[in-house]
Amino acid sequence: MxxxxxxxxxxxxxxxxxxxxxxxxxxxxxxxxxxxxxxxxxxxxxxxxxxxxxxxxxxxxxxxxxxxxxxxxxxxxxxxxPRPSAYNSYDNQEIGSPFGDYARNDYSRHEEPTRDPDVWPPPxxxxxxxxxxxxxxxxxxxxxxxxxxxxxxxxxxxxxxxxxxxxxxxxxxxxAPGQKDNKKKGDDGEKKFDPTGYDKDLVENLERDIVQKNPNVSWDSIADLVEAKALLKEAVILPLVIPDFFKGIRRPWKGVLMVGPPGTGKTMLAKAVATECGTTFFNVSSSTLTSKYHGESEKLVRILFEMARFYAPSTIFIDEIDSIGSKRGGGQEHEASRRVKSELLTQMDGVTATQSTDEEGENKIVMVLAATNFPWDLDEALRRRLEKRIYIPLPTEKGREDLLKINLKGVELASDVKLAEVAKKLDGYSGADITNVCRDAAMMSFRRRISGLNAEQIRMIPKEELELPPTMEDFTNAIKKVNKSVSNDDLERYKKWMEEFGST
CATH class of the missing domain: 1.20.58.80 (Phosphotransferase system, lactose/cellobiose-type IIA subunit)
Structure with missing residues (x-):
């Protein structure tokens, strides 16, 4: 060293x-x-x-x-x-000029005169x-x-x-006159946020970690949740489709909060919204906006919203927002956490300033989407700014059957498997729970085939013998092993909160 x-x-x-x-x-x-x-x-x-x-x-x-x-x-x-412009000008003299012949004959025979090294040549x-x-x-x-x-x-x-x-x-x-701030072109021709005036490392970290130009999640990949999809289309997508209508009292919502038990598809809905709108998707978590250095967390929040306005139309999705937006004034609250919340509230109030068009005629709308499993822990001021509060419930029986079809797409099933009957047995299961049931059922035949064999023997098994279709018994055993993750008490608590603070 x-x-x-x-x-x-x-x-x-x-x-x-x-x-x-x-x-x-x-x-x-x-x-x-x-x-x-x-x-x-x-x-x-x-x-x-x-x-x-x-x-x-x-x-x-x-x-x-x-x-x-x-x-x-x-x-x-x-x-x-080698020939400066001062000598080249003599070549353009007319033949009748008293200096024309001298310029053409003399300077064509002699080298350029030596210059004083302390004198700079013309630019x-x-x-x-x-x-x-x-x-x-x-x-x-x-x-x-x-x-x-x-x-x-x-x-x-x-x-x-x-x-x-x-x-x-x-x-x-x-x-230059007419040049827009914070705008430059990247190698691929797309506009790129200019970190001038900000901490370059913070900007690079945000762009590397959270910016997704196309999440590539369609509405069809999300089963059920018909009402939630309709509300999100009205709150987020339609203002981009017909911006002239959403003005004045019909202006777009500042923010949308998705509330519901874990594993019900809140994050998938946010990505589907970004895909449908064709917007830049900022996937934010508490670790993204926290730093051990004094004052950097507030800078990260500010830069995040500046980048969102620059890449507008864009979608800021804050997952588990209760981790950074909990109630202020508690005895255990740290000063840095309170400053981050204050900056977040200030920036969310400033988002409405981006609901206009830029010089290229693009709609500059920044939509804040948030999701939480603990809505009762949110700060009151943050809850007010998230004007649209949507409940994402557990899937219905029809939704559970659709989820089974989506998860088992490309998997060959045994002839005795009836997904409608499996869906009935999954009452109270969330979307994530149903995915776990499908994964466990798809592994049942594989486990039976390799039981008691070592690694070398397993390697010699033909592929056709490993990919056996799951049977109805496999799904029954998987349901016994995978229990639901949401209790009735939790559902009752969500219901009471929505009756008091819901805005669907």
Missing amino acids: ADTLTEINENTKMARETALFGQYDTSLVYYQGVIQQIQKYLSAIKDPDRRRKWMQARDMIVSECDQVKEICDTLASFKSN TPVEHRPGPNYRGGARQPARKPEPARNRAAPSRAGPGDRRGPSQPSGRGRQP
Whole structure:
């Protein structure tokens, strides 16, 4: 480890010294080697504070490398255009001009006069190409050369200066008129959220962990829940289909809360809504919005909603919202948790500002979907913002039969299996419970075949003997093994809460 640090230090020193002496090609080789060494060293660092400092050092080295590379490109452009524009203008003189013959004859015979090394030549338009993508993420598109009159005079600053030789000396460039903030194109041509002004690491974590452009879950993959589907279509999908109608008092809901026992399909409904709308789907959990660093949790909440507005129309689905939106004012509540709730409430009130159209005519609607198994633990202010509160019940007998068909799709069943009778025996089972019954029943014949055999003997069994169809007896035994996960007391509690706070 010590040898690596010494080598990084020596190579960095050589890169800067060679750049100051004008050996830019050699300096570029040193810089690229240092960047690779730091990147390799970062992979072995576990301490987050130390890792952050090394990442800052790497960014500084990358910036210096980009400046040296820009100098190399500028020098290469001078070599490809040996005759400055001042001499080329003589070639356009008319024949009758007193200087025309002299310009054509004299300068064609003699070499270009030697220039004073302390005087910079006139600026030459140079195409700026992006440097190597050492830091990962989307590559910035190449910048078009600016008009010479709008560019500042080149600086003689070394590679240690933060400004490049052809960059203006101000604090930063202002966006061009009409350019939208936080908007850039990715490699695939889609718009990409610009982390400028935010913590880049936080933005990258959110995009990597929670952004799903197409959940690919259809309504047909969700059995039963006819009333819940109809309410979600009215609350979420129709405002996107006919936005002109949903204005004023008929404006879209700020948020929709799905309440019900665990395993009834609340998460699947949220993904189906996002798929049907063609929206960007933000799948948020409590771990996504929590951080051990002071103040970062509130930043994550703010960045989440800024990204949702940028990618609008979008859907923010907060699963198990009671874990981050519980009642405030309790004796066991931590100060950081209270700040996160306050930021979440503030951002949800600001979501309505996105119900408009952008310059491209797209509907900018952000819908907040939330799901919880403990609605009685929610904060009162958060419950108010989730204006539409829908109960997701246990599946009916028809719904249970449909769930059996969906789960057993592609599985060959024995001739004595009657799914309608199996559905009757599953009264009180949730959708997740029914899935477990199907999985257990499908494994029954396999367990019987491999009983008492070792791994080598199991490997020699033909595939046809392993994939035996489950029988009615297998389903009966599976139902005995898999008990329902929702009690009658739980159902009664949900019923009382919906009678008091429901909004279906």
